[in-house]
Amino acid sequence: MSELGAIERTALLTAALRAAETRRPDRLYTDPYAEAFAGEVGPELLAQIREVTFPAGRARTLPSTPDYNAIRTRFFDDLLISAVAESDIDQVVVAPCGMDARAFRLDWPRPVRFFDVDRPVVLAAKRAVLGETRPSADVRPVGVDLRDGTWTAQLTAAGYRPDEPSIWLLEGLLYYLPEPDVHRVLDAVRGVSADGSLIAADVVNRAALTLPNMRGLLDVFASWGCPWLFGTDEPEELFARHGVLAEAIQPGEPDADYGRWPDPVPPRSATDVRRVFFVRGRRHER
Template structure:
């Protein structure tokens, strides 16, 4: 996945969040998303809906609300939060973080710089630390140098990233997260079903993503194993469950993806 494709994906997600925020009864409100998306994001969203249908945006909308709630729960006990592949995520500015929370945003330098430029006059609702780094490489030393304390519990969010990595890169990423996580840490991640990658109904969306330089490479039908193999306790939720509860998912449809909330206990491997 090229740096240019990363930036395109980030503005598309921002456009989806902006569109949701304009609804009469939105699942979340992101007052920064429209500025972050810009005209490029709105144009990308229009093309995506034309090619793959309105339902193609539902998973991003549902996961945003789901992870908003999960992050605020995790931050009650883990006051350092790391958002990997943060993209144009504005949670540091829009969520009501507990006092004393530090949010680290990690992504490619160009993406971080673009977001910082748009939000230069805004005040985050937490201590905010940004870090430009290649998540396919070894970013561990950089994040600890930026202030992350591996002896204290951390809440991690890996949102909308894993499908763009190959299997080896996914496992390296989880190994690095685990090595930096004290007992009491929480790991939040979403993952598409392996079955979804070959589903005929997904052909249009997958072709569109590949054409823009961001093909989907990785999925799993046993998503909890990524954390459980490292000794974490994982709870897996099919995307369709909160999607239906939020009124944004056809009742009979499966989600084709999963949300995982994993907790590291004192007996986990390190």
């Protein structure tokens, strides 16, 4: 998988984190494909993250990436499954999909068309690992660059129906993009999602990009060629600007804890603290 770009290689980190979670007796989910997706590179990336996150002989000051990733994965797993079970929506879009295996490992309550959106090289790497593995959903790979303004045309060519509600997951994406690209992506989603569509994403706050105690983690990602570029202190406002009435939840709050978040949850009024938000909301036209 050496041909993957810098940002795409972070998908191997996520796969390594999911493989490690799957080996835990108290795991929050099981991903039987993650270890194969991670390959040799994923564990090497994870080792670098662990080294700065859990420094020998010193207290941890950075967020626990393994716990965060476990909570994020489980939170969005539950959100997608419940959204399908509680509605008649039958199209799910994961953009970018990276080495995500939800179309294969989750027990979907009814048939769904599942659009795996990512660069062609990523989709080819996934296909090479999965081989003839049968998915639990009707998977439609869509090979595009999300920064290209024409990618939604390829999505519709794959069978996506913009006039029908959909479920969108933008996981592990927005903080890697310059702010203009964040707005372009959210505008594109708005343009092809009908009223009532569910939009979900994760995003960091602005302080997470600059705080001295985040430096170790930020430096690792920058050294890989994929620095964190975007954060917002008002995620609800960001998504409202793009036609989504949303709520933002922090890991460790009741709906996003699962007994695993190890740190205090800062109130929204607190300043100069790092935060992550899980955003979920409905597409609407005023």
